[in-house]
Amino acid sequence: MEEYSFANSSALDFPVNVRIGSLEGQYEPPSFSTLLRRPDLRHVGSNTSPNSDLYVTAQLWAGSKPLTVPVQTAYRSFKIGRTWNEWLELPIKISTLPLSSQLAITVWDLSPTGGKGAHGHAIPFGGTTISLFDKDSTLQKGRQKCRLYRHEAADGFSSTTTPAIPSAQRNRGGNGFRNGNSASPEGEELERLEKLFKKHEMGEIPRVDWLDKLVFTAVEKQRQLVETSARVSSKATRKLSTPRPEVESNDANSGEDGKEEERYTLLIDFPRFDFPIVYTDHEYAPPTISSQAHHAPPTGNVTLKPPPEVQLGPGINGTGNGVSDDDENSPPLIRIYDPEVGAKDNPAESKHRRLVRSHRTGVLDRDLKPNAKIRDELNTIVSYGPTQELNAEEKDLVWKFRHHLTRDKRALTKFVKSVAWHDQSEARQAVQLLPKWTEIDVDDALELLGPTFDNAAVRAYAVDRLRESDDDELLLYLLQLVQALKFEKISPELQNDSTQDSSLARFLISRATRNLMLGNFLHWYLMVECDDRSPDQVKEHRKLFAKVEFDFMTELMKIPEGAERRKTLLRQGELITVLSKISKEIRFSREDRPRKLQRLKKYLADPKNELTSFDPPLPLPLDPSISIVGCHPEESLVFKSSLYPLLIHFKTPDGKKYPIIFKTGDDLRQDQLVIQIISLMDRLLRKENLDLKLSPYRILATSANAGVVQFVPSMSLAAASAKYKGSILAYLRANNPDTTADLGVRPSTMDIYVKSCAGYCVITYLLGVGDRHLDNLLLAPSGHFFHADFGYILGRDPKPFAPQMKLCKEMVEGMGSSTSPHYAAFKSYCFTAYTTLRKSSNLILNLFSLMVDANIPDIKVEPERVVEKVRERFHLEMSEEEAMRHFEGLIVDSVGSIFPVVIDTIHNMMQGLRA
Structure with a gap:
């Protein structure tokens, strides 16, 4: 078709x-x-x-x-x-x-x-x-x-x-007009041409100007001949007929001399x-189907409900709607809704599944061993990624050899997918088998906490695996674990002590109570979700997070230092509230930037705001390991941007400064997610003894439209290129000179620059970071290269023909050139990092699967394709050698692409006009 x-x-x-x-x-x-x-x-x-x-x-x-x-x-x-x-x-x-x-x-x-x-x-x-x-x-x-x-x-x-x-x-x-008794061949041809004219007018027939003019002229002549012939024929007919005088006398607007011919x-x-x-037409939802089967007929004095009335829709019970359209006497076609159609399994397939999974063979299954062919099939199934669905035959095969697979930790998630959880006997066997399984990895535990697994025993087993993770590792997954609370069975009512029924909620509250860092970020992650009142945030989810926050505070008060920690969190909230108020007033004031800066310094120095000194020292919400005792109002700054972010320098007890950027009017949760994934990837690379000198700065969203960003002293590639006449190498040489070294740059600095360029090229490609230009590519004096502003991820980009990876000529020039040994080392680091992260693809994909319901802009565009978009960038179907060749092609395409150069030039021109 x-x-x-x-x-x-x-x-x-x-x-x-x-x-x-x-x-x-x-x-x-x-x-x-x-x-x-x-x-x-x-x-x-x-x-x-x-x-x-x-x-x-x-x-x-x-x-x-x-x-x-x-x-x-x-x-x-x-x-x-x-x-x-x-x-x-x-x-x-x-x-x-x-x-x-x-x-x-x-x-x-x-x-x-x-x-x-x-x-x-x-x-x-x-x-x-x-x-x-x-x-x-x-x-x-x-x-x-x-x-x-x-x-x-x-x-x-x-x-x-x-x-x-x-x-x-x-x-x-x-489509033409003619009387039924004047069907001449010329008239039929004219009707056919009128149909073609309509298609021509609608664009269904291609236009040929010189031929169309000839056709239009010929058809118009034919039309005039047909109309003349029709008028002559009608007049002749009228002369032969006898008019009825009563009709003439009753029609006040008709005449007797041919007015009816108009x-x-x-x-x-x-x-x-x-x-x-x-x-x-509007389709109404089918009636709900009861899952309770009525096995015995009612007995005793029971009032039965009347049978449902069947309503026949328009055109169903009328004549001419029977089996045969030609037979007007055929019976009407009546459609009646059958609730069993499509709601129950195919009886044959259900019988086959029950035979394959017969519980009578459970004892024999324990000693069942697969042969070589079946073992290869099981290995193929176990190697499937988290997004791969199992068909009925694969599920039956996994269930049959479930006892044999308990030795393979990768097979647990496939086994859980194979269980028919609606079958109580089968579900009971599956739960009894979980403790006998080899200990699974963290990535599989995170998959079991996803939206597709709702069995409480399975989720509790996954939480038990997470208990073995240390606090630093758990902090890397905390953002996703908070989102996984949406898939738990927690009642949002405060009076109901339902978090005791959620193993994940109990686990998070318990660990956050014992660790200051975990408790700080759990508190702020929950508060942001409670603050989100956008239409995309479900009201029940806000109540759920509020319930978990309430239980966390209640549990916190049970430990000796709990009252002091709760007071600290309240003081952090007061600090963020004051900063938000100041930021909004400066942002909406109709003043130029110098006057906004004066207003900021005045607000920070005002004793009413209590920002110049904190007693006792306050752990910074962005980084609780840093305590602050006040701020330096005279060193504050208002950035040149549409949202006018604020730069504030806080004082630490040892006399150092900790600069932060506070911004309102922007949802930083997407940037927060990207920085979290970069930190995770940095940890994964370090585990493989590959330190790419990544420097993911800290970001904390404090509400749905405000947040704090760590300020890293650096210079954008656009500014460095303008200051040093288009040479990034000159920037590195000016900040880290070494006349004896290659290219005049200190070797350790060049090593940091090359490694960080490779790391961020690989990571931003995997995350599909878009809108890359020279203003959001930053370079620190120490040689650390990093990206900022992650407003577009997962392949989205506002610019046309954007490359999949950002590697501009300025970055290559900083390494010497494309023929220098530093550039060869850069490509080698890229290949190693890409192949290393591919080995941990399941962990990264499972983290994104837990974020599908998060109210993050580029995720809620296509939430059902989020994991697939990331998986496509890993190219898991390729071998390691093919993946390296693929990434080498990305490097070549990115360096040789002309469109990013044009886009960067236009962007610089627009920035100059804005300045």
Whole structure:
């Protein structure tokens, strides 16, 4: 079958529109004898001038009832022909239209004396009725030719007397207008050409200008011949027939000299769409299906509910809707909802599964050993990534050899996926087998805490594995573990002690109570989620996090130093509140930047804000290992940015300074996630003795639109390139000179620069970081290269033709050149880092799977594809050698790409204009 694209009418949430085009037809003025006999016709507008003023009304009908009030065209004075070219909007949306909708269009003439069907001084010039949906239930679109019935107002009845296409003509499928008894070969050919003209107008037939002109001229001549032949034939027929005088006397607007020969066509236009619009009705959700089976019939004096009433929808119980469309006497087709269809398993498959997993063979399964072929199949299944689903045969195979697989720690997640948890006996066997399994790794434990695993015993087993992690390792996963609370069965009501039923909540509260660092970040992660009142944050989730925070504070008060720690967290909250207030006032003040800076220093030095000194020292929320005793108001700064971030230098007890950036109006949770993943990857690389000198600065979101960022003294590549005449190497040489070393730069500094460039190139590629330009690529005097501003991740980028990895010529020039040994070492570090991180891909993918419900901009765009986007960058289907060649191709493409150079140039020009 060919691909067919269409849209549903229920998706069009905008009003019905129709354009009234022009009126075409032949005008025959009444004879003088008629005017003498009928003086009331002398003042009718259309009889006084062939271009008299007319107006048009349109009204929507369905089921012989009006759906809207009539809408009317504006006044227009006609000089040559009657052409309105005016769009009318009806007060009803397309999504609510019934299938039988018809548009009744009436052209009104002016008559001071009134007449048949008169509304005040207006009488019908003619009317027509057109269906909005054709015989295929498709919405009409484009140009439409409607036959106008003279002296009749359009009616919208189901059996209308003013159809735009007469019934005899509709049966033949034509679009032209002719009487049923005048079907000449020339007329049929003209109808066929009119169909082709409509396709040509809709763009379905390619345009050829010189050929189109010839065809249009020939068809117009053919049309004139057909119309002339029809008029002659009609006059001859009229002369042979005997007119009925009673009809003439009753029709006040008809004459006796051929006025019935007037034939008019009204041209209208419906909106055009790229796809056909197929009618769809509102679908109600099926009734809920009870999971409780009724095995025994009711006994005793029990009142039974009446059987459900079956309602027949439109067109089901009517005639002509039977099995055969040709047989009008065939019985009606009745559709009844069966709740068992699609809700229960296939009986044959269910029987097969029960036989394969028969509990009577449970004892025999313990000693069952796979042969070589089955062992290879099991190894293939066990090697699947966390996103790979198992089919029915694979699940049965894993279940059959479950006892053999207990020796393989990688097989546990596949075994959990293979269990039919709705089967109580099978679920009981699976839970009993969990403690016998070889201890799993952390990445598998995180997978078991994901949204697809809801069994409490399985989640508790995963938490038990996490208990063996030290506090530093747990801190790397804490952000995801807080999000995993959404998948726990926790009641949000404060009165309910439901966190005792959640092993994950109890574990986090217990570890955070014992460790200051964990408790600090758990508190702020929970507070941010409680503060998020955006539509994307579910109300129940806010209550859930508030419940966990309440229980954490309650548990904190049970330890000796708990009251002091709780007071510390409250003081941190007061500090963030004051900074947020100051930041908002400076941000929204209508002053230039120097005056904003003066205002900031004044606020920081104001004794009412209590920011110049803290007693006792306060652990910094961004880094609780750092205690602060006040700030330096005179060294503060307001950055040149649309949100005007604040740079504040805090004092430490040993006299040092700790600079931070405080920002409001921006959600920093996405940047916080990226920095957390970079820190995790740095730890994974160090485990493999690969220190790439990464320097992930700290970020802490303090609310849904504010946060704190660690300030690292550095210079952007754009600024360094401008200051040192386009040479990053000159920047390194100026800050770390060594005349005896290669390139005049201290070897340790060059080593740091090369390694950090390689590390960030690999990591930003894996995370799909976008919007990379020279202003968010930073370089510290020590040679540490790093990225900032992670507003676009997972492959999103606001710039066209952006490379998958950012490696600009300025970075390569800092290594000497593309032919220097430092550049060769850079590529070697890239290959090693990429292959090393591929080995830990399951851990990184599971961390992202726990974030699918997080209210993070680039995740909520396509939450169902988040893990897949990251997995694609690992290219796990490649061997290690193929992966290295792939990454080498990325390096070549990034260095040789011309589009990033153009984009960086345009960005620098815009920044210069903004400055």
